[in-house]
Amino acid sequence: xxxxxxVVLFVMAPLLGQSTSVRQEILTVFDGAAKRALALAEAMPQxxxxxxxMEGVRSYGEVCMHMAGSNFLxxxxxxxxxxxGPAQELAxxxxxxxxxxxxxxxxxxxxxxxxxxxxxxxxxxxxxxxFILKMxxxxxxxxxxxxxxxxxxxxxxISMGGHLSEHLGQAIxxxxxxxxxxxxxx
Numbered sequence: 001x002x003x004x005x006x007v008v009l010f011v012m013a014p015l016l017g018q019s020t021s022v023r024q025e026i027l028t029v030f031d032g033a034a035k036r037a038l039a040l041a042e043a044m045p046q047x048x049x050x051x052x053x054m055e056g057v058r059s060y061g062e063v064c065m066h067m068a069g070s071n072f073l074x075x076x077x078x079x080x081x082x083x084x085g086p087a088q089e090l091a092x093x094x095x096x097x098x099x100x101x102x103x104x105x106x107x108x109x110x111x112x113x114x115x116x117x118x119x120x121x122x123x124x125x126x127x128x129x130x131f132i133l134k135m136x137x138x139x140x141x142x143x144x145x146x147x148x149x150x151x152x153x154x155x156x157x158i159s160m161g162g163h164l165s166e167h168l169g170q171a172i173x174x175x176x177x178x179x180x181x182x183x184x185x186x
Contacts (some may be wrong), residue, residue: 022140022154023132023133023135023137023140026132026154026157026158026161027129027132027133029158029161029162029165030128030129030132030157030160030161030164031129032165033161033164033165033168034125034128034129034164036168036182036184037064037067037121037125037164037167037168037171038118038121038122038125039182039183039184040168040171040172040175040180040182040183041064041114041117041118041121041171042118042183043175043180043181043182043183044060044114044175044178044180045180046113046114048060048174048175048178048180049061049064049112049114049117050112051174051178053174053177058105058108059109060171060174060175060178061109061111061112061114061117062105062108062109063167063170063171063174064117064118064120064121064171065090065107065108065109065111065117065120066104066108066167067121067124067164067167067168067171068087068090068117068120068121068123068124068125069087069090069091069093069094069104069107069108069120069124070094070160070163070164070167071124071125071127071128071160071164072087072090072091072094072095072124072127073094073095074128074156074157074159074160074163075127075128075131075156075160076094076095077144077146077153077156078131078135078139078144078153078156078157080095080127080131082095083123083127085123086116086119086120086122086123087119087120087123087124089107089110090107090108090111090120090124091124093107094107128160132157135153139153140152140153140154140157141153141154144156146159
């Protein structure tokens with residue numbers, strides 16, 4: 001028995017000391033939130049996309065569009081160019097430097113159909129995931145000016161995952177108030 005343990009330890013030792021890459025850590029957080037946000041949007045009935053807890057705050061559909069648009073904003077600082085496809089107008093508004101919040105609110109609120117909102121979310125999440133996967137390792141430490149603070153591309157991607165998670169929590173609260181159980185909680 002001690003010999004088997006020694007052999008297993010010998011084989012496993014290199015793996016035990018191996019740390020997860022920064023890329024994988026970023027993807028784990030981002031993918032977890034993206035998959036849940038998309039599953040929740042798909043579970044939410046069309047008539048609930050217009051629901052808002054009170055006047056002056058985003059509706060459920062607008063929160064979904066904000067999650068999608070914000071990814072394009074974060075990734076624009078990392079070099080992503082505006083895409084074609086279902087999220088084209090949303091991405092263009094978010095990726096424009098010097099944007100005004102009323103402009104973003106208008107773009108988020110312009111799309112009312114669940115299918116179009118889900119398509120924009122899918123495109124945003126897929127493009128973010130692909131960008132993270134293809135980004136060269138050396139680029140994670142590149143300095144970036146993000147609004148009024150200095151950070152790195154790694155910091156941008158970490159912030160993107162945190163922002164998505166924050167709004168996923170908001171979307172979960174909206175769903176539960178409307179008696180929609182998140183699919184992963186069933």
